[in-house]
Amino acid sequence: MIGLDDSSLFHEAxxxxxxxxxxxxxxxxxxxxxxxxxxxxxxxxxxxxxxAGAVAxxxxxxxxxxxxxxxxxxxxxxxxxELILENARDLGRIxxxxxxxxxxxxxxxxxxxxxxxRWFSEEARRLYGDVIPSNSVNRRFxxxxxxxxxxxxxxxWNFPAAMITRxxxxxxxxxxxxxxxxxxxxxxxxxxxxxxxxxAGIPAGVLNVVTGSARVIGDELTENVLVRKLSFTGxxxxxxxxxxxxxxxxxxxxxxxxxxxxxxxFDDANLDDAVQGVMASKFRNAGQTCVCANRIxxxxxxxxxxxxxxxxxxxxxxxxxxxxxxxxxxxxxxxAAVDKVxxxxxxxxxxxxxxxxxxxxxxxxxxxxxxxxLANVTVDCAVMNEETFGPLAPLIRFGHEDDVIAMAxxxxxxxxxxxxxxxxxxxxxxxEALECGIVGINEGATSTELGPFGGFKQSGLxxxxxxxxxxxxxxxxxxxxxxxx
Ligand code: ADP
Numbered sequence: 001m002i003g004l005d006d007s008s009l010f011h012e013a014x015x016x017x018x019x020x021x022x023x024x025x026x027x028x029x030x031x032x033x034x035x036x037x038x039x040x041x042x043x044x045x046x047x048x049x050x051x052a053g054a055v056a057x058x059x060x061x062x063x064x065x066x067x068x069x070x071x072x073x074x075x076x077x078x079x080x081x082e083l084i085l086e087n088a089r090d091l092g093r094i095x096x097x098x099x100x101x102x103x104x105x106x107x108x109x110x111x112x113x114x115x116x117x118r119w120f121s122e123e124a125r126r127l128y129g130d131v132i133p134s135n136s137v138n139r140r141f142x143x144x145x146x147x148x149x150x151x152x153x154x155x156x157w158n159f160p161a162a163m164i165t166r167x168x169x170x171x172x173x174x175x176x177x178x179x180x181x182x183x184x185x186x187x188x189x190x191x192x193x194x195x196x197x198x199x200a201g202i203p204a205g206v207l208n209v210v211t212g213s214a215r216v217i218g219d220e221l222t223e224n225v226l227v228r229k230l231s232f233t234g235x236x237x238x239x240x241x242x243x244x245x246x247x248x249x250x251x252x253x254x255x256x257x258x259x260x261x262x263x264x265x266f267d268d269a270n271l272d273d274a275v276q277g278v279m280a281s282k283f284r285n286a287g288q289t290c291v292c293a294n295r296i297x298x299x300x301x302x303x304x305x306x307x308x309x310x311x312x313x314x315x316x317x318x319x320x321x322x323x324x325x326x327x328x329x330x331x332x333x334x335x336a337a338v339d340k341v342x343x344x345x346x347x348x349x350x351x352x353x354x355x356x357x358x359x360x361x362x363x364x365x366x367x368x369x370x371x372x373x374l375a376n377v378t379v380d381c382a383v384m385n386e387e388t389f390g391p392l393a394p395l396i397r398f399g400h401e402d403d404v405i406a407m408a409x410x411x412x413x414x415x416x417x418x419x420x421x422x423x424x425x426x427x428x429x430x431x432e433a434l435e436c437g438i439v440g441i442n443e444g445a446t447s448t449e450l451g452p453f454g455g456f457k458q459s460g461l462x463x464x465x466x467x468x469x470x471x472x473x474x475x476x477x478x479x480x481x482x483x484x485x
Contacts, residue, residue, distance in 0.1 A: 002040070002097045004090045011191040012041050014211055016050070017057030018204020023050060029184055029212060034100030034331040034367055035322040043187045043211040051179075051220040054208040058150040058177040059226045061205030066147045066175040070125045073173060077121030079200035084114040084165075087196060095160050095189045100367075101285050102320070102327040112447070113161035113193075116465060119449040120169035123470055127174065140481040145474040147175030148252055149228035152221035154242070156234045157333055158288045158389075160186035163233045163256075164193060166453070166464045168207060174473035176229070179208045179221065183234075185333060187211045222246050229253065231472065233290075236413070236458050254462030254472045256290065256454060258387045259415030262408035263293035263444075264430070266401075267301040269420035270442070275309050277444030278393060281418055283317060283371055284445070286329050287391040288337070290459075291416035291438065291447065295384055297398045297407065307375050307395055311356040314371045314393065319362045332367040332390060341369055341390035344383040348394060353377045358391070379407060387413070401426065409435045414456030418444055437463070 004010060012028075013020040021044070022028075028042035046054075084091065088110045096106030132141035151171045155163040164180060171178050182190035187209075194209045210217055221227055222245035232242050233256040246253050263281060265274045281293040298306050320327030332338050338361065345359060358372030369391055377383060377394035384394070398404040408417060414436040421427050421442070431439045437455045440446040447453060454463040462472045 002093050004093060006087065006090055009087065009090050009192040009195055010041070010094065010188060011195060012043055013191075014044050014046060014054070015191065015194045015198070015207065015209045016054045017060070017208065018198065021050070023047065023212070031098060031185065031187060033097050033322070034333055035097070037366060040097060040188070043191075046210055046212040046217065048216055048220045051210050051212070051217050052224060054179045054210045055150060055220070055224050055226050057205040058179050058208055061203060062150055062177045065177050065203060065206050068175070070127065073175065074121045074124040076200055076202050077117050077124060077169060077172060080197050080202060081114050081117040081121060083196040083200050084110065084117060084193065087192075088114070091161065091189065091192055094192050095186070096322050096330075098186045098188050099157060099160050100322050100331045100333060102330045103323050105285065109159060109161050113159075113165040115449040116162065116165040116169040119465070120173040120470065123467065124173035127470060127474065138482065138484050140484055142479040142481070144477040144479060146477055148473055148475050149176060150226050151176045151178050151229040151231060151473060152227045153178055153180045154218065154221070154230065154232045154234065155180065155182050155190070157183035157185040158285055158290075160189035161193060164190055166449075166469070167231045170464065170469045171231075171473045172202070172206065174470050176473050177206045179210060179227070181210055181214070181217045181221065184211070184214060218242060218245070222251070223249065225249050227251065229473065231462070232256070239460070254464070255460040256464065257458060257460045258413055259290045259292070259455065259459055260294045260385070260387055260411045260413040261291055261416040261418065261436075262295050262297060262434070263418040264297045264404055264408060264420065265299060265302065265306060266419075266421040266423070266426065267299040268422045269302075270422060271302060271306055271309055273442055274306065274420040275313050277418060277420060277440070277442070278310055279313055280444035281440070282393050283314070283329065283391055286332055286369070288333065288389050290387070292389070293393065293418060293444075294387055295396060295408075296393055297396050297404050300397050300399050303395070303397050307356060307373070310393065310395075311373045314373050315357040317371045319364065319368055319370065321364070329371055329391060330368075332369055335367060337390060338367050338369055341372075341388055341392050344381075344386070344388050344392055345372065345374065347382045348374050348377050351378055351381050353381065353394070379410075385411065401429070405430070405433045409433075412458040415459035416440070416446060
């Protein structure tokens with residue numbers, strides 16, 4: 001159905017210890033495509049014992065994988081990266097079929113996902129320890145960096161490839177082995193990536209993929225003492241539950257959770273650039289990213305001009321089927337996603353906002369939603385306080401820099417933020433004042449494998465990508481050598 005050049009990349013089985021496995025009960029979970037709601041296939045519904053089997057496979061392999069040379073791990077990751085690029089067309093088709101994003105964007109995500117594997121293949125050889133100047137002539141102090149152990153990686157549906165490679169690349173570079181639980185809506189990209197990892201020569205048991213009930217798998221991965229770390233990307237709500245569960249076995253955790261990104265446009269900004277920035281930040285993946293602009297603060301002096309410019313650009317976005325040529329906005333992931341956007345629009349309209357463009361379901365039906373701009377939104381609206389995760393851009397007026405900083409920081413989240421200004425001093429003040437992990441200054445697309453990704457406050461713990469990303473998978477060991485004569 002998906003039209004792959006290499007149909008063997010499509011797996012309806014889990015990868016455990018190098019073996020493609022089904023559930024002993026025969027139970028499966030259906031996967032559908034947001035494009036037409038048609039069934040794509042199914043994946044196994046593993047029980048807890050089978051998930052524990054995947055952890056055991058990763059644990060068995062850890063003793064040898066953790067002792068491979070950095071050079072060997074780097075070369076295996078590089079081979080995996082090259083296979084991902086060679087198969088980008090097929091991977092993009094699988095990704096877009098299960099996730100819904102336009103195919104061109106799907107292939108774009110595959111390239112982005114591959115960039116993490118390349119980056120970590122390079123970083124693998126640079127995981128230096130330290131020699132600490134001693135305070136005694138007879139003692140020597142060293143710091144070793146060692147892999148944490150078996151890591152559990154739980155990932156969301158909005159980036160079915162990149163959220164896996166950003167974690168797995170770092171984990172494998174560090175010498176950890178992994179059990180991956182992809183989102184139930186998007187398991188096939190994960191399984192295809194793992195297949196390519198095997199083809200690249202990554203040993204059996206280093207990369208395992210399990211599917212089934214999120215709760216059953218989550219319970220096993222958080223309670224099993226052999227799992228030494230959990231890295232999770234998803235909602236703050238589920239992140240809190242997983243954090244609580246991990247406390248029982250004191251696991252190391254990395255959490256990439258929700259956001260409520262402010263996008264601030266000052267009256268001295270280049271407005272064409274600001275429109276482009278909002279389009280990139282707000283409407284990528286139909287607004288379903290955790291770094292999406294969620295609240296757009298526009299200075300009073302340029303509010304009307306900017307609102308007209310943005311509405312025109314948004315009205316020109318091409319909403320279309322995932323695999324149709326030229327589609328820019330695909331379907332939302334499911335009906336619940338549509339309901340949330342609708343609720344945020346209805347709530348804002350009740351509180352005095354007005355629709356500048358869009359405002360409801362698209363004529364294509366299903367879960368296709370018209371890209372929407374709302375004007376005169378106020379701070380008491382739900383859209384100001386919750387992540388919409390859809391193609392809705394609410395515009396809020398502001399007058400003074402201090403006021404907008406206070407409004408931008410008035411949220412439990414702190415992932416990304418965006419500031420458009422041509423005042424150098426202001427850009428420094430804003431970058432320092434915003435309580436969040438990522439600031440785009442005159443830039444709407446901040447994500448890159450080169451920069452640290454992660455949040456302040458309830459947006460998360462830890463950093464992914466960049467030179468900081470591997471640290472999350474390494475223990476620091478102090479070696480104190482005495483009686484040196
Ligand atoms: P999103 O819907 O944005 O992907 P979720 O937090 O609901 O965010 O899901 C993120 C990932 O966490 C998915 O793989 C999902 O299946 C998984 N998940 C959801 N609930 C649980 C849970 N109770 N335990 C473990 N994993 C869970």
